[in-house]
Amino acid sequence: MEHRPLPRTKRAPSCTGFSTFFNLPYEKTLEDVDFVITGIPFDTHVTFRPGTRLGPDSIRDAYAFQMYSDAFGITLFDHIKGVDYGDLNVINVNPNATHECIKKEVAKIVSACVIPICVGGDHSIAYPELCGYKESIGKVAILHFDSHSDTGYHEMPSDAPHDHGTPFKDAIEDDCILTENSVQIGMRGLTGPMSKDYKYATDHGMTVIPASELHEIGIKKAAERIRKVLGDAPIFVTFDIDFLDPIYAPGTGTPEGGGFSTWDAIELLRYCLIGKNFIGMDLVEVNPIYDKTEKTAQAGKRIINEFLTLLACRKAGITSYEEFGY
Amino acid sequence: MAKEYEPGFNTYKSLPYKADLKDCDYVVCGIGFDSATSGKPGTRFAPDAIRTCYWKGMGYNQNLKVETSVAQGTDYGNMTLKHGYILPSFHIITDEMRKFLEAGVIPVIIGGDHSITLPELRAMYEFYGPMALIHFDTHRDVRCTGTKYDHGNPFSRALEEGIISPEHSVQIGIRYSIHDVEYWNFGQKEGMKIIPASRMLDIGPDEVIKEIKEQVGDMPAFLTFDIDCLDPAAAPGTGTPRAGGPDTYFCRKVIREIGTALDIKGFDVVEVAPDIDIGGLTLQAADGLLVDMIGTIAKRKELGTLVRGSGKNLHPDNPKRTLEIEEENMKSDENSKGRPEATGIRTFCGLKAETDLENLKDLDAVLFGMPYDCATSNRPGTRFAPRALRKFWGFNPYSIEFGFNAHENFEARDFGDFNIYYNSINETMHSVTKQLDKILASTDAVTIGVGGDHALTFAELRSMEKKYGKMAFIHFDSHTDTWDAPDENGNCMINHGTPFRVAINQGSLDATHGIQVGLRSGGEHDHDFAREHGMTIVNAQTMHKIGIEETAKRIRETVGDKPCFVTFDIDFIDPAYAPGTGTPVIGGFTSSEALKLIRLALPGLNIKGMDLVEVAPQYDTGEITQYAAVQIISEFLTCLSYTKNVLHK
Structure with a gap:
């Protein structure tokens, strides 16, 4: 089967046919593909409003697909191939088994030199994902878009050590992250930039650009700084939808005002990642229960779409975002 | 205090x-x-x-x-x-x-x-x-x-x-x-x-x-x-x-x-x-x-x-005992697998997808979506139903009401959605007929269509007739769907209010073995048309008085052992239970009454085709219409399995 979006039946609208990511064929294969998109409908580690287990399907359904990129002037699927890998075998009531499953699957995908795009689910899935990367190709840098630093803002009891606010603390403790090459951006949640979690990240060598700073210096300046930090490291992009302002993404468990627009996010991705060695991404915390108009799912889908565009650019040999001059 | x-x-x-x-x-x-x-x-x-x-x-x-x-x-x-x-x-x-x-x-x-x-x-x-x-x-x-x-x-x-x-x-x-x-x-x-x-x-x-x-x-x-x-x-x-x-x-x-x-x-x-x-x-x-x-x-x-x-x-000493039991249980939990069938794309009732005509041959039932709503007279939106209904499960492996394993020796598949032409009713009708022709040519399975609006039933019937001849039919609805909408030549045009008039006029249906159940709207003309053609009607007025059992009996008597088509318009159910539809009519029936009627009426009949139409998810609240609709599709499957595995064994 062609691992490109299935041709739409003549004049049929997008709400028809089996629902898959970007209308790609559903196939559990790692052959003849550049990327796979897989759902991880796990939300047991949410601290406030659960429901992100419904995220993958809401993104499959969402109306947001840009086949042609006018920023780079290419048609995505002239250059890349991929499939909807289905959902991972998540058991919401068994976090340990789920953790193992994610780790194993991600390692398998990465080992096959395929780029995994994981659609959450809550942010706790980033930790097993990073374990999977470590197992297959070693430590990776993270480019982390979020309103929370997710490096553990409070003490966790010993019999309940993880939640969706701890994945990067867990991953640093487990030595999965090239911290010196890693960037967290957009932080504004809960405890503010001077808190313990921010300190934990910077103490371990990560660069943190809080929301206040990003608003002040703007996208291009920030991107310049980020590119320097990222260097040539393999980059795992982890995008928590609450990086966006609740105006753009209300459908999430822990929204924080004072965020960024979808356009900001897309531009930031382009400027930061063009020509860089990105090796995978996840898009987490889309929660359709609070997403009345579907706009959060559309935003999430479009961000994945932009990541695919950047991948297509790599394949097409485009290494700079022209107007920016890289 | x-x-x-x-x-x-x-x-x-x-x-x-x-x-x-x-x-x-x-x-x-x-x-x-x-x-x-x-x-x-x-x-x-x-x-x-x-x-x-x-x-x-x-x-x-x-x-x-x-x-x-x-x-x-x-x-x-x-x-x-x-x-x-x-x-x-x-x-x-x-x-x-x-x-x-x-x-x-x-x-x-x-x-x-x-x-x-x-x-x-x-x-x-x-x-x-x-x-x-x-x-x-x-x-x-x-x-x-x-x-x-x-x-x-x-x-x-x-x-x-x-x-x-x-x-x-x-x-x-x-x-x-x-x-x-x-x-x-x-x-x-x-x-x-x-x-x-x-x-x-x-x-x-x-x-x-x-x-x-x-x-x-x-x-x-x-x-x-x-x-x-x-x-x-x-x-x-x-x-x-x-x-x-x-x-x-x-x-x-x-x-x-x-x-x-x-x-x-x-x-x-x-x-x-x-x-x-x-x-x-x-x-x-x-x-x-x-x-x-x-x-x-x-x-x-x-x-x-x-x-x-x-x-x-x-x-x-119970807490100590509890801890011991838990420890033992957690060991076996480490191997728990979840449900692998739930990790793919969504299909009707969680059935396997099968889009290859070659592989339909030995099946018992084939489900397909018809996401088309442009023949609707009031509120559109049923184009979203097939996808929406694929979100829900419901087909009981063990049927509590019939007392048998419904999944055993019963194979059903989701064929995906039919090709639809949005800007033309006629093209869509031809397209649906043609696609169903292909399915019917490759299998004797019962086909179950999921609408879409009710006009599509006409397209299905045109195809069914080629294989099975004039069919008996059971029509659950609040509307007669035998309106007259003549064009300049006096021929009735197809829309979601006319499928049965057109189908009867064109000879796809055998009206003398047809029954309409639950009707509670429509004009004198429609009823005259039904009477002229010898159709049986159990309207809501009658059904509320005679009850579910008697209604089921009349359905079975009317249809007999003729090859039969079953069509279920979700607005048969009262809007309190199924608000998500384009033309709801109050004074209907609860979802449990609808399910009971299906269970009493359908087993053993010579059913060749079925459909479930007119679910409009945007008008639904709390997904209750969709739950009812999926339950009806599941009950269809259970009745087919019961007929095959228990009654005809």
Whole structure:
């Protein structure tokens, strides 16, 4: 089967046919593909409003697909191939088994030199994902878009050590992250930039650009700084939808005002990642229960779409975002 | 006594906050734990949300004829739990429950998902020994596989741990059987009694009350009410709803009677998920149940039959035993696999997808979507139905009502959606006919179409006729769909109000063996047309009077053994149960009545094709129409399997 979006039946609208990511064929294969998109409908580690287990399907359904990129002037699927890998075998009531499953699957995908795009689910899935990367190709840098630093803002009891606010603390403790090459951006949640979690990240060598700073210096300046930090490291992009302002993404468990627009996010991705060695991404915390108009799912889908565009650019040999001059 | 209610702090019905338990008869406490949920989560918010219901305080219970304040109560707030961690949270729950029971009061718990009932029962057992369980639910919650402590499991664990007494326990309202007969039989040979929803509705509340009383006797009992026992039309705000349940009147009547008569030592109401509720419907339903539960405590106190707990722990070694059992169970949990079939793309009823005509040959049923809504006269939107309906499961492996394994020796597949041409009704009709022709040429399976609007049925019939000749038909609807819409030449045009007139005129249907059921709109012309062609009509007026059984009988008599097409317009069901449709008409039937009619009418008939049309998800609230629609498709499949595997064996 062609691992490109299935041709739409003549004049049929997008709400028809089996629902898959970007209308790609559903196939559990790692052959003849550049990327796979897989759902991880796990939300047991949410601290406030659960429901992100419904995220993958809401993104499959969402109306947001840009086949042609006018920023780079290419048609995505002239250059890349991929499939909807289905959902991972998540058991919401068994976090340990789920953790193992994610780790194993991600390692398998990465080992096959395929780029995994994981659609959450809550942010706790980033930790097993990073374990999977470590197992297959070693430590990776993270480019982390979020309103929370997710490096553990409070003490966790010993019999309940993880939640969706701890994945990067867990991953640093487990030595999965090239911290010196890693960037967290957009932080504004809960405890503010001077808190313990921010300190934990910077103490371990990560660069943190809080929301206040990003608003002040703007996208291009920030991107310049980020590119320097990222260097040539393999980059795992982890995008928590609450990086966006609740105006753009209300459908999430822990929204924080004072965020960024979808356009900001897309531009930031382009400027930061063009020509860089990105090796995978996840898009987490889309929660359709609070997403009345579907706009959060559309935003999430479009961000994945932009990541695919950047991948297509790599394949097409485009290494700079022209107007920016890289 | 503790402090009186203070404005600004919401206790349940303004009960005093954390009063001395010695002065109390009952204690209300919230357990907002939902990390053991397999469906939609969100029950963690239920305790606080239910406290906001009609807050004025405990008054006179008119149904029980008792002043509720006769019994003293207190609100102990919510337990502080560890989200995401089941067993650590369970131990907190058992410890807290123990405090209530040491004081001899009756706990009235607001969940949370249903997993919390297990740690509650563990504490109850320590003080009262093995208890009678009175369990209202859609699901038996005794799943044999999967993880050990999730919300589908509390009573298999409770039975294994010996903390409930099966021969005095009863489950009421059951209508979903997730596994095969093994799941269904669990606990039954030990004496556990089941009153399935279909039987419950057949025999009525008085008989249900009688049977529960007989089963429980004078044992100390625990009453647990999973809100999904109610029909989704009455309680949409829950993670795993299922159409075909009782209403609140029925359940509250049963609770009042048995609560007054039996020695109930504890209550809980679980699985209310406020953020997926619609207009507070589910919250109010839960609050009503709690009011009657607490009312029965007051009534028993007034009658002098309320027995206060001794506060003596009869099984102090139970916590140690529990830990040992848990350790053993968790070992086997490490291998739990989840459900692999749930990890792919969505299909109708979770069936396998099959888009290759070659592979349809030996199937029993082929389902396909027809996402087209441009022949609609009123509100469009049914184009979204096939995708929306693929979100839901529902096809019971074990059919509770027919008593057989419906999945065994029965193969059905989802063929995907038909090719549709949005800008032309005629092209779409031709396209659907042509695509169905291809399916019918490659298989003798029963085809089940999912609309889309009702005009598509005409396209299907044109194809069916080529293979099976003029067909008998059964048409469930609130409309006649035999309007006349003549073009300039006087020929009736096709739209979603005319398919049966056009199909009869063109010779696809045999009107003398056709029956229309549930009609409650339409003009004299339509009825004249039906009469002229010898069609049988059982309109809603008649059906309400003669009842479901007699209607089913007339359907079977009309159709006989002719090759038959079954078409179900969702607006046959009343808009209270199925609001999500373009042209709803009040005065219809409940979803459980519709399901019962299908079960009585269809088995054994020579059915060649079926469809379910006119679901418009945007006009739906709380997905209740979609749950009803999926249940109808599932019932179609069950009837086909029953015909093949039981009747024609």
